[in-house]
Amino acid sequence: MHIDERKKLLKRTESKLIQLPWYVKEFIEYSKRKRSPNTLLNYTLDYITFFDWLISEGFYKGERVDIPIEVLESLRFSDIDRFGDFLSFEHNNAPESVDRKYAALKSLFHYLSQISEDEHNFPYLKRNVMIKVQSSNNEKSTLEDKAARIENKILLDDEIFDFRLFVAEGFKETIKDNRRILNSHLKNMERDLALISLILGSGMRISETIALDLNDIDRLKSKLSVTRKGNKKDSVTISDIALQDLTSYLQIRESRYHVTEQQTAVFLSLPTGPSGKTNRLTVRAAQKMMERYAKAFGKPGLSMHKLRHTFATKYNKENNNLGALKEQLGHTDVNVTMIYTHIGNEDRRKSVNKADS
Template identity: 25%
Template sequence: MTNKYDIEEIYSEPIQAFTIWMKQSGYTEATRKEYKREVFDYLSSLDELPVQQAGKLHVVSFLVSKQESAGDRTRNRTLSAIRSFYTSLIDFELATRNPALEVKKSKTEKNKIPVYLEEQELKKVLTYVEGRFRDRNLAIFLLMGYCGLRVGEVHRLNLSHFKKEKGTLEVLGKGRKWNEIPLPEMVVDVLVKVAEERIQPYSSKEEAFFVSQKGRRLSIRQIQKIAAQVFDAFKQDHPQMTDMRLSCHKLRHSFATMLLNNNVDIRVVKELLGHASIETTMIYTHINDEQKRSAMTTIEIPVI
């Protein structure tokens, strides 16, 4: 495979076009970085073949090589990156077709039930948020677990996005789309306290709501690390949860499942989650064992 520096020279124009296109299209910094890394690997596999000459076989061959060390979810993300790459080239008239569109996504991911915490389990997790920055970290957990925010959305929050008087939060989601979220009263109280106790930022221009110990915007990786530490402490006291892969996004899954279990209209859940399509929200409409048992108790069997 060709090294990174050769790739940048050989495919400089397509890479530049893709970089500009992603930024213009409103992709987040994290997505741009991830997609660019995936595309670099793909271009390396082409062995200097012009991107316009690559076809479905080249895309599939690359995905198969990746799949040996990764699952369907990773494969689908890689395919999405390559599709976006060719879309950008077509947009800038550097290519005429998108061979990645001819490749189907894995169906396994669509059938996978999201991992989530039951409402009582989520309450227990909150009790493990401790330490010097407890209020700040508790606010982060509340926003993800009880308001459905993505970790990137928590990271991007500014002080001005919190509307104390209205009790709402303006959230910048995927595709640079804004979504106004009504906040539970308890969450408003916690956010007010966090804003008052906020660490003085290193830069006077820093507007981040959540600030690190060093006075900078709390990064996505730092937020994930905070969550991981809380989950580890929780699992130590709940060994039955040891094998459960908990993460920031699982808190969002828990929020969506909690709303649907409380019979909230799926269209409302879609808006609160900031989904572009209701099909995305549908993955949370799984039925748990308790609901199955409850349904069976409604059946009256005659005495024979």
């Protein structure tokens, strides 16, 4: 590589590094002797994507550059798997692109857990979740491949009704012997059901749902004003059952969560701490809540984002209108939305064969 090109790439990397935490900067500096300038730049861009995702998922409230290393230590394999889904389904990354970003993260986590040393000569990171992550062996991705990955982790047909009923009635039976968890569930059940129903009945992202304020709701038109990526405002239609569950929650919201009209957030957490202050529910808290319901329901792969996939699959099956679905989901590229035309193909094939027999 020509020295001028090398300098140019390193300068671009430095301009991006100032947006990342100190430990990432240290790793890139360490890697300068071992990796090409092009690789270092790609690593830096991949880390920006990853840390932005951490913030959007509620792992940290604040600026990207300030994310503490403890956040990386707290990550679980399911979190990294969700990041892979985000890359595949939201950014439409092919498996080889996902693998490349995973490789960048593996290099960073390896450095932090094996090579770095703090003032006591211990590694910065005590636990490396990336060890558990396997590559896809660079197999070519097709829409069918991506659909197959989703299909076993979403709710299909009667499962949608069954899961909603489980949250409303069945879950408390599974935890009746744990008084602490039961009390928490009973206090938050209407909120949890409204949140889950809203995503199942609109396809909204969890970050969009959590960001809702009371004045974003138009109950007469069954519509919500949603802030999309890039702070773009959009109008989203919600189902009748989602509106019903949301209305039931709003009827007890003020008294249950001890708030006044000055608190505009729709979804709230119960008062905590000495001050007893009620705050907007965080994305992370919502994800953890969903994990409890999904595990008890017997579908541990189900997540808030899989509820969005559930809505999109059902919508496409019932309406067969890709353009309308694209707008409803807030996709900028219809090619991303195309995946939902491939979920349920196996069911259709069986129906055709049955009719033909």
